[in-house]
Amino acid sequence: MASVAPSRIAALTRLRSIIFQTSYNPTSQRTGAKYLKRRLRGPSMIEYYPNELSISALNKNFRGLDLVDEYEEKRLQDVADKKKRGKGAPKKAKSAADSRRAQRKR
Template identity: 35%
Template sequence: MQIATRRGSAEMASALKIPTKFRLQALAKAQSAVFQTPFNPNNLRTGDRYLTKKLKGPLLQTYYPPIRPVNFKQLNQIFVQTAKANGVTGRDLEYWKLPDLREEKRQVPNYDLSSLLCKFGRPSFWLERVAHNRKRGKGPPKKGEGSENFGLRSSLGIYPKRQSSLWMSQAKQLCAL
């Protein structure tokens, strides 16, 4: 009886045989060939899940209307038509027109030096700021105390001293013009 049970259990074991790693790998290889999926026996991260996903670009592209470029004249016409539809007439219609920045760049007035330094008979903001910084001790250094005359670099001649007399004469000539 013991022999029969042994034989029966041996037959049971062969019928319920646990597949080996090699057989499971062969099965996975066959499945990948049949279902056209990539065979990845080492379970490496390949990004296949994201690469096989359907792209959303075409769907998003159809959601938004196509972009039509609008030039300046067309945009100005739209504004004027809107103004006319709202009952704007006469001189008020000119305010609805958009300013052409290209035309404004062409019509920049030429300022002379005196108008930049002095506005309405008082020093400009720039001169006031320089005076305020000098009071705080944050103004430009006095002549001969700048970084050019400081340290080893000036003694080696890397930063030569400015020829102040030549510079002043050139400045006077420019102011005389």
């Protein structure tokens, strides 16, 4: 029985990959092709989670309605009340010298 030379088998696999349009990987290195071929998740996730209908979205799409979002109004009022009591978010620094870190280093 005659055995086939390894160079012939390599040439055959190279030709097979050209014909069937597959990747030729004689050293069996990891290429990530399995993950690149996989179907994308994004479109099915977008279909699964529907667009939420909110008052702010309605106001944005239909400018003439001028609907009042009670939850947003209450949130803004709570933020204003916290600021009055000194419990609000800290002011953003306009420059590096204004930052709290710079004051701490002195």
